[in-house]
Amino acid sequence: MTVRQIRDYCSVGIDMFWQRQLVFAAAIGLAAYYYDLWLSLTTMLLISISEIYDYILFRQVRVWNGRGARVARHFMQRIYVGTVLSAAVISFYAIGIALEQGPTTHFMSLFFLFAAALFAAMNNHHILRVLILRLAIYGATFLFIPVWDILRTGAPIESELWMQLFTVIFVLYFIIDCSRIFLRLYRTNVQQLEELKVEHEKTKIAFQAKTEFVSTISHELRTPMTSIKGSLDMTCAGALGELPPNVEKVLKIAQRNSVRLTAIINEILDLQKFEAGRIVLDMQKRDLGTMIMDAIDMNRAYAQTLNVELRAGHLDKDVEIFVDEQRIQQVMANLLSNASKFSHVGAKVVICTEIAPQTVRILVIDEGIGLSEESRTKVFEEFSQVDSSDKRAVGGTGLGMNISRRIVEAMGGSIDYRRNVDVGTTFFVDLPRVPAQAEEQLDADAGGPALHRFLGKLRDKITGALPADTGGKESGQLR
Known part of the structure; x- marks a missing residue:
C-alpha cells in the first residue's frame, strides 16, 4: 500500500x-x-x-x-x-x-x-x-x-418481491462495474503522474547540466576573448606602430566583431546568473537626469553608425532613484541600441521622463517599425527576436530585452512598451523613486548611523518587491 x-x-x-x-x-x-x-x-x-x-x-x-x-x-x-x-x-x-x-x-x-x-x-x-x-x-x-x-x-416466483431481488442483483452488477471503471481511471492517473514526475526530474537534471555547461563555456571564452580584444584595441590604436591601410581595415573588422562577441558572452553569463539566483545588485542613490544623459552619451556613437540621432526630451531635474547604476546603464544600452537598430535612416530616438509620487518612468521613443501587441511575449523571451528569419536586418542573441526585464524587476520596477499612434514604439521603464522625506533624512544624516539604518530599510523594501518568477530565489541581492 x-x-x-x-x-x-x-x-x-x-x-x-x-x-x-x-x-x-x-x-x-x-x-x-x-x-x-x-x-x-x-x-x-x-x-x-x-x-x-x-x-x-x-x-x-x-x-x-x-x-x-x-x-x-x-x-x-x-x-x-x-x-x-x-x-x-x-x-x-x-x-x-x-x-x-x-x-x-x-x-x-x-x-x-x-x-x-x-x-x-x-x-x-x-x-x-x-x-x-x-x-x-x-x-x-x-x-x-x-x-x-x-x-x-x-412469496412465489411470480411475486414482485422476486422481481425486486433480480433488480437488486442487476444494480449490484452496475455498481461493481462503476467501481472497476473508477479504479482503472485512478490507477491510470497515478501511473501518468509518476511518469511525469520521472520526466520532470530528468528535465531538471538536463537543465542543470545545460546551465553548468553554458556557464563554463562562457567563462572559458571570456578570458581569451578579453585578451584578443585588448590586443586588437592596442594594435588599432597604433600602440604597435603604424599599420598598412589594408591591414588596418581587416583589424578594424576583427575589433568590431570582438566587441560583439564579448557582449554576447556577457549576456549569456548574465542570463545564467539570473537563472541561478546569483545576480548581485549594488543599490545606490542616483540622480535620474544625470544618469540618462550619461546613457545618451555612451550610446550616441553606436546610433551615429546607423545614422540615427539620440536626443534628450523632457528630463525632470533633482529626482533621485535607488538603483544599481551599472545595471540600469545596461538596460538603457539595450533600449537605445534596439531603438537605433529598428529605426529608419535619419530617424530620431527621444529619451524623456515622467514623474509619479512613488515611481519615475523613463521613456525611449523611436521612429522605427513599430511593435504590435501580439509581439509582447516574444520581445521579452529568451533567445527570441521579433524578426527571427534568416533575412532579418539586425543581429543579436535575443537576450538583451529578457535580461533588461530581469534587471528592472530585480530593482522593484517594470518594463513594457506601447505602439505609437503615428510611427514607432515607446519602451518605458518604471522604477521606484527615493521619497522626499527619505532624501531629507539622507542629507541630514549623511555619514552617520542613521544613514545606514535608513539604507537598510530601503534595501528591505526593494528586496521584498523582488519578482517571484525565479524559482523561489531572489533575482538580486543587495550589498
Whole structure:
C-alpha cells in the first residue's frame, strides 16, 4: 500500500465531508418524519460517531510525513475500522427503514443504499481492499432486504418481491462495474503522474547540466576573448606602430566583431546568473537626469553608425532613484541600441521622463517599425527576436530585452512598451523613486548611523518587491 493511496483516500474523505453531512441530514429527516423518530435519532448518533472518527483519522493522515511502514499499517487498520463502522451505520439505516415498511418495493431504503454504494465506487477506489470491504457490506445489505421479504412472506416466483431481488442483483452488477471503471481511471492517473514526475526530474537534471555547461563555456571564452580584444584595441590604436591601410581595415573588422562577441558572452553569463539566483545588485542613490544623459552619451556613437540621432526630451531635474547604476546603464544600452537598430535612416530616438509620487518612468521613443501587441511575449523571451528569419536586418542573441526585464524587476520596477499612434514604439521603464522625506533624512544624516539604518530599510523594501518568477530565489541581492 503506497503512501499516495492512503493520502488520496483521506483527502477525498475530508473534501467530501460536508456533502456527506447534507445527504445524512436529508435521510435522517425523512426517516424521522415518515417512519420512526427513535430510528432516526439512533442513526444520527451512530453517524456522528463514525464521522468524528473518520475526520480525526483523515486529519492525522494529512499531517503525516509519509515515513514509517509501521505507521502506514496502523493508519490502514484504522481505515478498515472506519470503513466497517460507516458502512454498518448506513446498512443499519437501510434495514431499519425496510423493516418499518414491511414487505414492499423499499424504494427509499434501497435508493439511499444505492447512493452510498455509488458514492463509494466514485470516491473510495484509491484503496482496493477498502472498496471491496465497503461494497461487500452494502451488497450483503442489498440482498438481505429482498431475501428477507421473500422468506418472511413465502412469496412465489411470480411475486414482485422476486422481481425486486433480480433488480437488486442487476444494480449490484452496475455498481461493481462503476467501481472497476473508477479504479482503472485512478490507477491510470497515478501511473501518468509518476511518469511525469520521472520526466520532470530528468528535465531538471538536463537543465542543470545545460546551465553548468553554458556557464563554463562562457567563462572559458571570456578570458581569451578579453585578451584578443585588448590586443586588437592596442594594435588599432597604433600602440604597435603604424599599420598598412589594408591591414588596418581587416583589424578594424576583427575589433568590431570582438566587441560583439564579448557582449554576447556577457549576456549569456548574465542570463545564467539570473537563472541561478546569483545576480548581485549594488543599490545606490542616483540622480535620474544625470544618469540618462550619461546613457545618451555612451550610446550616441553606436546610433551615429546607423545614422540615427539620440536626443534628450523632457528630463525632470533633482529626482533621485535607488538603483544599481551599472545595471540600469545596461538596460538603457539595450533600449537605445534596439531603438537605433529598428529605426529608419535619419530617424530620431527621444529619451524623456515622467514623474509619479512613488515611481519615475523613463521613456525611449523611436521612429522605427513599430511593435504590435501580439509581439509582447516574444520581445521579452529568451533567445527570441521579433524578426527571427534568416533575412532579418539586425543581429543579436535575443537576450538583451529578457535580461533588461530581469534587471528592472530585480530593482522593484517594470518594463513594457506601447505602439505609437503615428510611427514607432515607446519602451518605458518604471522604477521606484527615493521619497522626499527619505532624501531629507539622507542629507541630514549623511555619514552617520542613521544613514545606514535608513539604507537598510530601503534595501528591505526593494528586496521584498523582488519578482517571484525565479524559482523561489531572489533575482538580486543587495550589498
